[in-house]
Amino acid sequence: MLQVKDLHVAYGQSEALHGISFEGRENETVAIMGRNGMGKTTLFKSLMGVLPVKSGTITVGGQDVSKEESFRRVAKGIAYVPQGRMIFPTLSVEENIQTGMEHAPSRRVPDEIYALFPVLWDMRRRKGGNLSGGQQQQLAIARALVTDPKVLLLDEPTEGIQPSIIKDIAKALNEIRKLRRITIVVSEQVLSFAMDVADRLFVIEGGRLVHETTRAGTDTQRIKSYLSV
Numbered sequence: 001m002l003q004v005k006d007l008h009v010a011y012g013q014s015e016a017l018h019g020i021s022f023e024g025r026e027n028e029t030v031a032i033m034g035r036n037g038m039g040k041t042t043l044f045k046s047l048m049g050v051l052p053v054k055s056g057t058i059t060v061g062g063q064d065v066s067k068e069e070s071f072r073r074v075a076k077g078i079a080y081v082p083q084g085r086m087i088f089p090t091l092s093v094e095e096n097i098q099t100g101m102e103h104a105p106s107r108r109v110p111d112e113i114y115a116l117f118p119v120l121w122d123m124r125r126r127k128g129g130n131l132s133g134g135q136q137q138q139l140a141i142a143r144a145l146v147t148d149p150k151v152l153l154l155d156e157p158t159e160g161i162q163p164s165i166i167k168d169i170a171k172a173l174n175e176i177r178k179l180r181r182i183t184i185v186v187s188e189q190v191l192s193f194a195m196d197v198a199d200r201l202f203v204i205e206g207g208r209l210v211h212e213t214t215r216a217g218t219d220t221q222r223i224k225s226y227l228s229v
């Protein structure tokens, strides 16, 4: 579903990604594990078209999107939950979700969304800024889902979130994949969360993928050693 081939991305003269290649299949969750500064956010921003690629290709469902603007990538099936969530603090929960529905035939938030995240139904009239970090994360995922993506990207969704809510988010991601059979790509530093959701895990270091494993074959000590400073 998502194919990334030999992706190079630079900030001015300074190259940050040095040839990233991987794929995410239909009905598969892939985790990109790595410490701070290793290139996770750069990778996600380039997949979404927020940063231009220097070379390499990104295809979604067989269509090359590498040179498309972000809004066209959304139309072609990529959705993005950025690091830090970036919800609209002064809009209500319902209005936040509706910002993802500009092209939908109706402005009514699908029941499926509130079924996945019951807390958002309870809070639907509250301002986004008044939600806890975990609730805002669920809101950001809901907003991404209403664009009906084939590929859902989540950049460090557990950052700054309490453990009980991390479990809820893992459960929701597994439920979403089961319902929609989409490809989910998640960047993470928390190995237990990645092990709860991912079929395959990659490690990114210095802008390169340096390790790949299936969940069943995971050498947790090895991945922990990549994640510790």
Ligand SMILES: Nc1ncnc2c1ncn2[C@@H]1O[C@H](COP(=O)(O)OP(=O)(O)O)[C@@H](O)[C@H]1O
Residues within 6 Å of the ligand: 011, 016, 034, 035, 036, 037, 038, 039, 040, 041, 042, 043
């Ligand atoms: N706006 C920027 N300008 C220049 N360098 C950047 C910028 N953002 C990130 N970098 C550099 O790119 C590398 C990868 O950063 P980033 O993708 O944010 O890592 P991560 O998300 O894994 O913490 C780091 O060396 C970082 O300093």
Ligand SMILES: [Mg+2]
Residues within 6 Å of the ligand: 040, 041, 042, 083, 155, 156
């Ligand atoms: Mg980051």
